[in-house]
Amino acid sequence: MSNSQIIVGLEIGTSKVCVVVGEVNDNQVANIIGLGQSKSRGVRKGEIVDSSVVEEDVRNAIVEAEHMADVEIQSVFLGVTGSHMRGFNNTGVHPVVSADREINDADIQDVIKNAKAVNLPSDHSVVHVIRQHFSVDGQDGILNPEGMLGAKMEVDVHVVSGRYNRLQNPIRLVSGLHLQVENIAFNGLASSLATLSTEQKELGTLVIDLGAGTTDYAIYSGGVIKHTGVLAVGGDHVSNDLAYGLKVPLGRAEQLKVDNGSAVIDPESKNRMLDLSTDNIVPGKKVNLNHLQMIMSLRLREIFELIANDIDQAGLINYLRAGVVLCGGGARTPHITKLARDIFKLPAAIGRSSTVSGIKNALDEPEFSTSIGLIKFGAFQSQAIPKREGLGRAIRKQFVSLFGGRK
Template identity: 45%
Template sequence: MASNDLMVGLEIGTSKICVVVGESRTDGTTKILGVGQAPSRGVRKGEIVDFETAMQCVAEAVADAEQKSDLMIKSVYVGVGGAHIQSFNNRGSVLLPDDRDEIDEQDVEDAKISAREVSIPAQNAFLHCIIQHYHVDGQDGVLNPLGMLGQKLEADYHIIHGVRTRIQNTIRCVKELPLEVEDVVFTALASAQVVLSQQQKNLGALVIDMGGGTTDYILYVDGAVKQSGAIGIGGDHITNDISMGLRIPMARAEKLKTDEGSVTLGNCLPGETVVLKDDSGFAGKEIERETLNTIIHLRVRETFELLKKQLDEENFINYIGEGIFITGGCSLLPGIDHLAEDIFEIPARVAHAQTMSGLTSAFQNPQFATAIGLIKYAQAVQVERPQRRGLSRLISKFLPGIR
């Protein structure tokens, strides 16, 4: 797949592996040509724990996507998540020489390098360095300083980093197949590309992607990323709580959660129950609905409260005019938006990838937001660097010993 117009997004999620093949059209729109998926094994809390098994699952999902799109996949944009992902904001600055006052590309690059001159943990690598705003001689909110006159250029960046070896494991898993990795992208950043419009980013919004093993988030104010990160709790923890709390097998607990579960308390009739039929090796059971919902409620509450604590370390949450957008598989739990509103005291809604050509309704499901978002991300990157410099940049970013 050598054409710049074709892009493939791959999410190696805790619950499922998803591969989306998309085509960027000359009018700027994107067409989805095929979506492949496979159940995920060998992945826990968004990170690969069994390399061989995860690789087999990725190969299965890729083969499925190839069949659906009738194309050979050679390279992918791959999502990276997990609780090892961290971020911070930093300002870089450069002074122009006395004999020049027009800002050029090198000055912009130097400001970026200066913003990255901060120490991150030795085992970590930079994943993204996302521009927020420039300042020229103290003038705030400059979006593109190229060609402007000034003596001092400052640039505010949002920097996302994660444990180098975990990122490398994801890359290796793909390269062994063998597929090229065009770029690695933080999962919530990918999801935000299709869950939010540019206007919503401008007005300020928080995306929460609650998947099977992790809850990833990203917060925009004034069109710029201000906070991002991940919490190592997801829907699998809820299923585990149901299984332990109600003493039923995990597979039963998962089905009970998705078919009958809700986050809302006090909505059931007194004594209302769900009957689990007997099955091979399982005697059947009657479950009180309020008990089931309480288990779910407590785990989702805990996750949101942990997230709120992380977000409250800075003040940006008070500036998200468009509110909260919850995506990922857990967003399908009825009442999750209301619980988010209770905890964050901000309007919240459930969101999936906005309509895209070729996207059948089956994939307008919050579980596919990341993989579809990777396509949008790829499209934006290809507009910026059409010569496909991505791979060499990627290699230098993640080879051991190279910063």
């Protein structure tokens, strides 16, 4: 690979810290060459609550990924999430002032700058400003207005913002490990970059990343991001419900979920008992499988219903012609696609990082979507990649990011 470069995605998740190393060629095609993971011990609901253990967990995952990829990791693209993050649409307006009225790159930058000037709470900063469409003198749906003639230009953007201090916490932690944070990206956006094809983005797809402490989601239609959201609820809550409802310790509940879980209730399971009598933790205990499935299904149903209500309010349910794609560790729950189909009334499938190549088990596991997507995000953004005019450039410019600074 002649002009390849190394791009690293880092997710400091609630259940695992995950580092994925990608080798990206000058056509922006990513090949995964390294993967490092460690159990995450200091994160709740997607945010750091104990820096010292998180530092150790990040260090361990980085070292493992370095060994596998045989590279020294110096910088990362970092995923961020949390209940403080918000996604919304905004419009920027700009008068074209040049004598010949031909729209140039400076006009485009200005109109985007105006779209960024959103009225955020004073403690919030912008994470992404993603272009949707331009309009010139009332003509909608323009993808690239450069070179067109016009008097007034508008741009619709999707903005993702978050609380400044809460975004800085993971950045500072990673920087403290002498790793440069090249940029941050919302986890839901990263996961969608890993799992969706161009056709799915065009037709309209909802991507749901069911993590341990958060559920991040993003909607594409017409090739652009229409909507994003975060719920501070995930697989940990399913395990908590099981521990409470079945009266077993949390660790045992987590294991029961992974070994015997289901997102839907199987009528056949009514009289099936799981015998935990040989179990040292809860000796003599029996658990009704139907009861277990009911507890899981209620919580997962609630998560999907919250997302469905949000999409309904945003008026986007009819735009999802390619259905729902599920990723994150929670996507491993048996029959989760059936539950998604029932609630969203749309086709549903498990996402696979099919837009990249490399280590097969990294691509097949739904919980690595965020880190793999961060590599794609990095590839779009990277200035080091030899610039091609046309589509590559247009995509890169979609991700205008104000990383590190207040709005």
